[in-house]
Amino acid sequence: MSLLTVEDVHTYYGKSHILEGVSLAVDRGEVVALVGRNGVGKTTTLRTIIQLSPPRSGRVTFDGRDLTGLDTHAVAQAGIGWIPEDRRIFDQLTVEENLRVALPPSTTIADGLSVAYETFPDLQEHQNRNGGDLSGGQQQMLAVARGLIGDNELLLIDEPSEGLAPLIVKRVSKALARAAKESTVLLVEQNLGLALDLADRFYVLDTGQIVDSGTTAGLSADSERFRRYVLA
Amino acid sequence: MIDQFVLVYADALGSFFTPEALFGVLIDGLAKASLYVMIASGLTLVFGLMGVLNFAHGSLTMFGAYLGGLVLVMTAGGSPTDPAALGGFFLGVVVVFGALGLLGGLLEWGLIRPIYDRPPLYQILLTFGLALILDEIARIVVMFYGIQPISSWQAALATKPAILGRTYDLGPTSVPGLDLFQIGFGLLTIGFIWAFLTQTRYGLYVRAGSQDAEMARALGIDVRRVFTVIFALGTGLAGVAGMLLAWDQSWGASVPLAAETLLPAFVVVIIGGLGTVRGTVVASVLVGMVDAMTTWWFNEAITFTGLPEMFLFLILVIVLAIKPQGFYGISEVGGH
Numbered sequence A: 001m002s003l004l005t006v007e008d009v010h011t012y013y014g015k016s017h018i019l020e021g022v023s024l025a026v027d028r029g030e031v032v033a034l035v036g037r038n039g040v041g042k043t044t045t046l047r048t049i050i051q052l053s054p055p056r057s058g059r060v061t062f063d064g065r066d067l068t069g070l071d072t073h074a075v076a077q078a079g080i081g082w083i084p085e086d087r088r089i090f091d092q093l094t095v096e097e098n099l100r101v102a103l104p105p106s107t108t109i110a111d112g113l114s115v116a117y118e119t120f121p122d123l124q125e126h127q128n129r130n131g132g133d134l135s136g137g138q139q140q141m142l143a144v145a146r147g148l149i150g151d152n153e154l155l156l157i158d159e160p161s162e163g164l165a166p167l168i169v170k171r172v173s174k175a176l177a178r179a180a181k182e183s184t185v186l187l188v189e190q191n192l193g194l195a196l197d198l199a200d201r202f203y204v205l206d207t208g209q210i211v212d213s214g215t216t217a218g219l220s221a222d223s224e225r226f227r228r229y230v231l232a
Numbered sequence B: 001m002i003d004q005f006v007l008v009y010a011d012a013l014g015s016f017f018t019p020e021a022l023f024g025v026l027i028d029g030l031a032k033a034s035l036y037v038m039i040a041s042g043l044t045l046v047f048g049l050m051g052v053l054n055f056a057h058g059s060l061t062m063f064g065a066y067l068g069g070l071v072l073v074m075t076a077g078g079s080p081t082d083p084a085a086l087g088g089f090f091l092g093v094v095v096v097f098g099a100l101g102l103l104g105g106l107l108e109w110g111l112i113r114p115i116y117d118r119p120p121l122y123q124i125l126l127t128f129g130l131a132l133i134l135d136e137i138a139r140i141v142v143m144f145y146g147i148q149p150i151s152s153w154q155a156a157l158a159t160k161p162a163i164l165g166r167t168y169d170l171g172p173t174s175v176p177g178l179d180l181f182q183i184g185f186g187l188l189t190i191g192f193i194w195a196f197l198t199q200t201r202y203g204l205y206v207r208a209g210s211q212d213a214e215m216a217r218a219l220g221i222d223v224r225r226v227f228t229v230i231f232a233l234g235t236g237l238a239g240v241a242g243m244l245l246a247w248d249q250s251w252g253a254s255v256p257l258a259a260e261t262l263l264p265a266f267v268v269v270i271i272g273g274l275g276t277v278r279g280t281v282v283a284s285v286l287v288g289m290v291d292a293m294t295t296w297w298f299n300e301a302i303t304f305t306g307l308p309e310m311f312l313f314l315i316l317v318i319v320l321a322i323k324p325q326g327f328y329g330i331s332e333v334g335g336h
Helices: A042-049 A072-077 A095-100 A109-119 A121-125 A136-148 A166-182 A192-198 A224-231 B002-016 B019-050 B057-076 B082-115 B120-144 B177-199 B201-211 B213-218 B223-245 B257-272 B277-300 B307-322
Strands: A004-013 A016-026 A031-035 A057-062 A080-083 A154-158 A184-188 A201-206 A209-215 B167-170 B173-176
Touching: A004 A042, A016 A031, A016 A042, A016 A209, A031 A042, A031 A192, A042 A154, A042 A184, A072 A080, A072 B213, A080 A136, A095 A109, A095 A136, A095 B201, A109 A121, A109 A136, A121 A136, A136 A154, A136 A166, A154 A166, A166 A184, A166 A192, A184 A192, A201 A224, B002 B019, B002 B277, B019 B057, B019 B173, B019 B177, B019 B201, B019 B223, B019 B257, B019 B277, B057 B082, B057 B120, B057 B223, B057 B257, B082 B120, B082 B223, B120 B257, B167 B177, B173 B177, B177 B201, B177 B223, B177 B277, B201 B213, B201 B223, B213 B223, B223 B257, B257 B277, B257 B307, B277 B307
Parallel strands: A031 A184, A031 A201, A080 A154, A154 A184
Antiparallel strands: A004 A016, A004 A057, A201 A209, B167 B173
């Protein structure tokens, strides 16, 4: 049985029909990439899974439990973490507070923070600075660290490399590779090379529908399979 | 005529700049600031963290004054001894905070939560209507028990312990005991709010939820429950502020206390910057000091007792003209 199953999901923003019957599955321990051009519904798929944009029809199940209609905090408590594309750092909280807010009550603060600081030593240097005062790269590290320390069984990661300098992308990728070893990941990523490096399988989304899927083995970023729906 | 005015003014100026007068004004200002902090802190918490402008805040303060007064009369009525009155006061604080907090929690859950997604006008109309209902309920209940609703409840005022009724030599002047009590209680309240918001896990959830409710929910925080707790805390603080006023001769428990406290609370919250606790503290000190100074001037030099209140609104106009967002105002508040 898959850890996450999305079945024939239809999601709307007002009258706009964004997801038109999306179905996908992620098995325990897998890294699955969801790729596609801008505006085809990748972010909406992640938001639908965590019920921030609840589907009008269809079903989302996690570890056999139906998540459809649950409040987002209950979905998060079930073990699903979200690293959003726009980072969503709490600007007026310090780096340390941003991390502490993500710690489950069962995790000691010291243990949680040490994982974050070990992954991104930069964050420890700035632990008393407000999140809003960090650079874009530091904010992305903080967003990823916040996702990693949440004791989540499944991580939904949205465009982690977007707008970052190559050096920061390298460090974030390293952290994601580590996360991929420890938990199951559904990754939305425009950088096909990075997505294929990390993922075991992929789905291609186009105008709210899954149009292709398969394993990443032997595929490269300029593969013919991505030419029509991703690279065009 | 003008010569006479100049003489009176020069004489008053001489009296004002004496250590006795300046110290007296300082203590009076701090006592007033403490009251303003108490009155406004619940309002600013609810607005700053939830974006709800609660027009029923003054009515909840008035409810707190009556409920606290009732506890005082029951525990220390008749001929109060100092321990009985002070014990009654702290028991009253617990009762009022609990009862008003519970009432606030129920109001948020039952009435305000369903309209979070509507425009702010709905919240304003709802809380304004709620204020009218609460005021009318209070009027009916106190009249039923033969208490005059528009003047201070004398039985509650009479429970003030002697220890707070006398004056104490402090520095160059004598200071009323109640002023010192109010200053101490105001500091305690600020410390309590600060400790709750910065030193507790729940306080951290509150600050996160007020900045970005969606992200906080995605991290597993039940933001709705957080908002209920904040509203309960805000109304509990409003009630305790009312309890503190029940002993103060210039306020006292009465139905008009609702409007009398709501206006200065809004002035303080707007001057400090909507929704910031730090701004509320700074604005309370400023307004308290100006209030104390103008009270001294218009009592001692120019007898015109209505003018100090006008100065309160004058400060508001000046601050808004220079800094429309207030001292520490932020562009957007509330996270729901």
